[in-house]
Amino acid sequence: MNSVQEGRVALVTGAGSGIGAAVARKLAAQGAQVVRADITATDGGVVVDVADPRQVDELVAGLGRLDVVVHAAGVDDPRAKQRIADALEAGRPPEVTASLDAEAWRRVMSVNLDGTFHVLRAAVRAMVPRRAGTIVVVGSSSAFDAPAGYPHYAASKAGVHALAQAVAKEVIPFGVRINVVAPGPTDTGMAARTPAVLRQAFAGLPYATPEQIADVAVFLAGEESANVAGAVVLANGGRFTV
Template sequence: MSQPLNTVALVTGAGQGIGAAVARGLAVDGARVVVTDRSAADAESVAAAIGGPAVARALDVTDRDAVLEVVAGIEADVGPIGILVNAAGVLVPGPAVETDDETWDRTFAVNATGVFSVSRAVARCMTPRGAGSIVTIASNSAGVPRTGMAAYGASKAASASFTRSLGLELAPHGIRCNVVAPGSTDTAMLRDLFAGDPDAERRTIAGDLQSFKPGIPLGRIATADDIADAVRFLVSDRARHITMHDLYVDGGATLRG
């Protein structure tokens, strides 16, 4: 049985979706969770629902000065950060040749550079202590091409590669860095993609030859808790010998291609 986490866990993008599920799960496991989100109201709502020692902080991961300030504040006011989960992310679907510069830049600013900025700041705190766990929520589109998701997949591939390289560099300091790669998950982001298309969920599960998707062998869309459970395992002592791993949680949708 896993030991209680008994540490401070910083979760970005925790105002909704996967990030919120991760925050709730880590709190159940005994972590003092710091719920961060660009929306202060969303972060406060999730932290209030968790209760106990959970606290909320507004954080835009694209603001490097804010990242440094928030991390320093957590270290001073809440305690040493032992867990970081990079869950902040954005998705603006569209064909690659129709993607404008602003969309590309924003996608990378949040999904890749944001992961870099927050991970760097937290890793600098963890390194002298010789312990810590960092998990980045990427996507199965980082490893398998998806139509309409060139920018998103590229940004998630960058964040996954960065996290695994970081894990190699931080391993001598006792810090583990892993990636969780979800597939289609029931969140506001997915519901936005499905909006106005009553057949979208069925096609996603069954597969869609026109978009070159093989479907989901397990026959269901993931819940946010499915992804959070993978994160909870990776940051626990049950995964103490796992680092630089990229764990696909997609019901077999990529056929691990």
């Protein structure tokens, strides 16, 4: 019996590590032909900066066929995290926004929000004419709990959620499904760079593994979720609900 993704062409962004790498492995194990894309060279993958629309468009156009997209590429802001950590250790509220420069704001927005637009647009262009396709975007629980001192990241992910849901409503009549998985703290390289005091703030609940979040993404990318479109699925271990 064929695997559930047998013969399908899947593009995974952010596939060099963490959630994206776990998704790529799981889709490949299910029989998909996986194109792994990342900002840096990956084993057998392609280099693409999702903040650059030309690179994204050229990558997708070159595939010829596209059945599944899992968009996991994203960035955080280590300097802002350190300022939050310093404030926690000093027993004072974090003060980040007043000193947040336009460059830091633009970096987070250009990758997280603009990059999602570029990937969604390219994927829709490829899928709508075929009247088929599934897209999964990796968002963040930060879009809901909006951590103090992290306004640019929270805003970028909230924008990602709204963007994906708006496009999902537009393309579902054409047979294309878009959903979002919104992880909480996850044990990725990004989390490993998080200051210890911030990691301890989440000590009440375990960090998810990339594989656990990938399981949700792969479910949303498969036929088992055929009636799910425009959803934002919280995957934060019950840290909070909305």
